[in-house]
Amino acid sequence: MSIVSILTDFGQRDNFVGVMKAVILKINPKAKIVDLCHNINPQDIQEGAFILKNSFRYFPKGTVHLVVVDPGVGSSRKKVLVKTQDYYFVAPDNGVLSPALCKEVIQGIVEITEEKYFLKPVSDTFHGRDIFAPVAAYLSLGRDIYDFGKRIKGIKPLDLSEPKRFKNKLIGEVIYIDHFGNLITNITKDEFRDFIGDSDFKICVKKHMINKISHSYQEANRNLPLAIFDSFGNLEISLAFLSAAKYLSLGKGTVVEVIKY
């Protein structure tokens, strides 16, 4: 198996992703490349980390996850690769891998320094092409992780925003807005259930109040927001057939309060 997933903030305007794929296929013509997502907000490490954490486990064992959200490209930030029980990860060491890896069994972390695997000359602005893509391609061929550099002890940590818990209140926030304009919060299904138990509750978002969890977008009134657990286990505020972000004028950072009685 030689699957390489690619997650970037490169968007789809340019040739950046296409050229990375070319570089991978030149090294491993049999690689199967999957676009995980290229529309992470430019340089938004938190958002890249959130999407990676939600997605990587759906891939087959042995997948190489190539992650390039890299505001520090050209600076002295490290380049790392991590081998877990099931996957490989290749990325700048800026925290973007940290939330995905925190519950994984780590088998090795390597600082990528072995220049013979890099495309030359290495540019100042596109290590995705010149360093990360070739390393991912060689990994997909089965190359040993210690061929690329020396073992290091850890990667840079990153704290994704977490909800705060009070006596009868759980206060979270909107951390992601999807294509449909759904407002994804940092409150997970597990945390919600643990907090609510058998109590009654209401969910407050600005002036809106919601007092149940829906199981289908069709349950809601067209004009009133509903609460639903999204497919990755986060509490989501939505409008039935419209963009909640647009029609409620809400964005990332909006406070969402769960109150129990």
Place this chain on the structure above:
Amino acid sequence: MSIVSILTDFGQRDNFVGVMKAVILKINPKAKIVDLCHNINPQDIQEGAFILKNSFRYFPKGTVHLVVVDPGVGSSRKKVLVKTQDYYFVAPDNGVLSPALCKEVIQGIVEITEEKYFLKPVSDTFHGRDIFAPVAAYLSLGRDIYDFGKRIKGIKPLDLSEPKRFKNKLIGEVIYIDHFGNLITNITKDEFRDFIGDSDFKICVKKHMINKISHSYQEANRNLPLAIFDSFGNLEISLAFLSAAKYLSLGKGTVVEVIKY
């Protein structure tokens, strides 16, 4: 052959399509996945049906067409798979398959109910990942269609808007606007020719009047709209090198009249 085409309204903002591909490859590592289109207007079953109808026949025999335009996700709408002489189709039973299938030789229709093929737990909001992608993947491996549930007699119908024919008038409307801003109507080449025969004609769109069919965008004056048959056989109103939608301020639903003398 194990090609899976994917048609959705998921856009390219998120990890939705990438994760569906991961799920497919976990089941069938040899699947060849083709993005047919992911920018169907959110929840627009008519548009999804129109694109599928225009596209599916270009694929190799045996292709599994995975269609996820699914406003009723989580509700009681059925999930279906259809086998025709040449293809498989997997989709929510909301009409999105109907226009594509109306002239096809149907070999079997199955309501998808066999939960052992689903990803668990099945989410409320992403049956594309949890149900449709796994079923498509198993189909691409050659699994029998009756493994997934019981035979049913039909799928939900959907009427795509059709032009209306009067004595000397054929009245259609704009049903799709493409990337270039071309206005695609529901008047097909066959219907146009059958209606016009050897007569002279004019095509009226708001205050604009066109009296011939062009064969190249370069035939037209830069500032005047032209009529041309698009590559899928529909009458299209365009500006030579500009977006007709933008510069003529016209959108979906605009009436287009063909008048013969």
Place this chain on the structure above:
Amino acid sequence: MSIVSILTDFGQRDNFVGVMKAVILKINPKAKIVDLCHNINPQDIQEGAFILKNSFRYFPKGTVHLVVVDPGVGSSRKKVLVKTQDYYFVAPDNGVLSPALCKEVIQGIVEITEEKYFLKPVSDTFHGRDIFAPVAAYLSLGRDIYDFGKRIKGIKPLDLSEPKRFKNKLIGEVIYIDHFGNLITNITKDEFRDFIGDSDFKICVKKHMINKISHSYQEANRNLPLAIFDSFGNLEISLAFLSAAKYLSLGKGTVVEVIKY
């Protein structure tokens, strides 16, 4: 090896690219298709040529580069294929291949005329699907280039805009704006170095003045533009963590002057 790269101005709104892939796979089920870029400005041959020139060499030997930026579709413009030492190119003969090929060893140029390879009926508006995709697919199967038509002597030339050199001034312009809002100029690293030598210099863009070349976006003050060589060797004007295009209100055609002392 049978890689087909696709470069178009089709955007990602429609089924155009998906259907081209279907056509290729119907002819060569083993083809490996790579999206190079589909967001060339509509009908912008210069931009397509610039992206192709920057990208094609990253692909493995034997890649078929399928380029469809084709404002003249349906008109009398020729359709060509070119074989170089390492690659094949298939495109309308409108200049889009010219900058990529000017330093390549050409082994043969063919005007594509052999209709038996085309999809029938050939539409007026989508030769990408009906002519170029099938020809690329047959080439990826190893078909001889002279099967598709007769040898011709040359392809249509295209002049990409070049910087102008004066005694102490090198005057270029912004020719491309990427996803991050970076302003890419037509001044190459080689030309810059050759012009500057050991002199001091300043780079002037409207009212902004920059007097060094940075090696990382992080070197700059958040509010001041920096100059950096982009990963394809062109001088780029950027803001550290913002879109230079947006926040400096600059676009394609903006004059960039390098002055030496």
